[in-house]
Amino acid sequence: MRQTYSNSSFDPLTEDLLRYLERVHDVYLPRRLLDFAIDKEMQLAFQKTCERAVKGRNRVHSLHMGIGAPFTAMLAVRAGASRATICEKWPHLAAVYQTLIDTNGMVDTIRVINKTLSEMRLKEDFAFPPNLLILDSMGAGFSGNSFGAAIRFARKELLSPDAEIIPKGASLFAVPMELRTGLVCGFDLNAFNRYRWTPIYEEIRLDQQEYKPLADPFVCVEFDFLDPLIPEDKTFAVTPEHSGIWNATAWWYDLVLDEETVLATDPQSGTSSRRVQALQYLEKEVHVTNGEVFEIRVRHDGRHIRFEPESTHSDDSVISTVRLGPAVPHWHFPMIADETRNDKYEEAIVRAVRGVENPRALDIGTGTGLLAMMASRAGAAGVTACEMIPHMAKTAGEILETNRFGNKVHLVAKSSFDIEIPLDMKEKANILISETVDHSLLGEGFLAALQHAREFLLVDDPAIIPAGALVYASGVEIRTEDVRGFDFTPINLLRLNHYTCMDLNRVEHRRLTNESEVFRFDFYQRDFKPTQKVFELPVINDGKCNAIAFWYRLMLDKETFIDTGPDSGTIAWQQAVVFLDREVNIQNGDVLPIIGYYDQHMLGFSIDTMGCMLNGISMDSGDRPFWFKRLMEEETDFQSYTKEISERVRNAGEGAANQALKNIADNMDKLGFDPLIVSDFIIQIGYHLQ
Structure with missing residues (x-):
């Protein structure tokens, strides 16, 4: 149920942000079910635990919370429970749960029941007191989901005195680490580490990161859910095994479901998208020396957990560090760390500089300034680097000065569309360098920037890096059907009409068609008009095609390219996936007709409905339940609403925004907000404000 804030004690900006975050949760939380449905190890663990909890007991009434609530409720009933009740605040998620139950x-x-737990009343909502509570809402950070408050309330107000609780407890493990950007291709990019900042925590897969653990993992917090949760403030003496810079702490947990089953989330625990670790950066870096003991202070209050040096003198009453800070989307870090990407760009840049007379380079979207410094080091007589995000431009300036390129690379804190000659550039460039390409190739507006630069900022025959791209596509099946004997096919609706990116090697899927080249871009071309074409993909496996996965080969020049496909090994890019608006039933030997289209800002695919009919290929009926139609309507309206809120925050200013965000963080447990959604929201606000 959505809350109204008109009579609340919050200021108007906080109220506006609360309403926005409520819509974010309601619209985007249902897709968390898709991640839940692929975690087979977790499902089996809960199945065994539920069966043991219900076995041999009479008249079991179970209460369920968390993204896995419909699954654990059905497990309990199948094991013999006479009744199960699911508590879910968010309307769309509650509607999906009801569909699964039906x-x-x-x-x-x-x-x-579409209520928060604190709104539930024993006499109104239950035929008799629940004697089994099952929670699946821990998340990577564990303590951010207010599980302690939920258990305390349930035990006091709803559960029978002899109620059993699953899980029973947990042990949190922490490891201090160095996770930083240093020398990249010989350039000092240390200034970029100021963006390693998390308002609450972030999810991370340590098995995909290059980091230096400074000490062995240690147990930092132990929870017993049968006892009242007491806030803790402890100091641990840690002996480092390596010298380095402590700038981050990662943690994970062993979740004790019962005496026989423990669910681990450590980096070696599996490849499930739900099996990730949590990460928190320090506000100030600390140098540690091998063998010299240092102290880590760990504080938690059931909502937040905080790791900091013992020497830090902070307000003991404040654990959350929610505030606006320097922010960039987190994909910048793996991109900068991708050695293959960096080396190949430099190869192409060196050839371009050596191949033209009096080389003058323009780097559009310079970010850290890395590619601009490569061009200068290769011998370009003049290099202009433009960056439209003010705080990123400031950081690029620091990096240029640190590496002694401050007087060799001219930094312009503008969009390339706003560059004027000779005000910002003395003359037109004869080399264009840019890496403003995303997982889908065109989502960052590269074609628009390229076309503008060709007309106003470049000579008639420039060298262009990248020079072109080949786009490949394949029809795939990414569906959920049976989950431990339960029919979960309704959640496949949550995939329809949806664009995302993913590492296909980590996602269970079936390739139904051959990989086919669908678009060939020549970036030396002067004009890129919106284009739409029909392609036919040869079908090699029977199945229900519900998505088109695509990737590309980025041709930096005639000799050098970067592949972004599932077998490429790149860490900077994943594969783009467009989920179709209808599922298509295809068989080996069919030809699947799809429509590919692009303009200057996007590239996408859809099903060719008429072509399917002519080829005798059937599709689902297109009938959709009411809740799904409402969800799609809200998603459609969301983009304009996001722009409206961003403008509201900009007008309010940083001070008012910081206070509003602190109000939200301090009340997350009461509001039922997810810490990761709030954290991402704060980063996005900071990114657009600075």
């Missing part, structure tokens, strides 16, 4: 024929024994 689909599996358990509507008479499982009830979904």
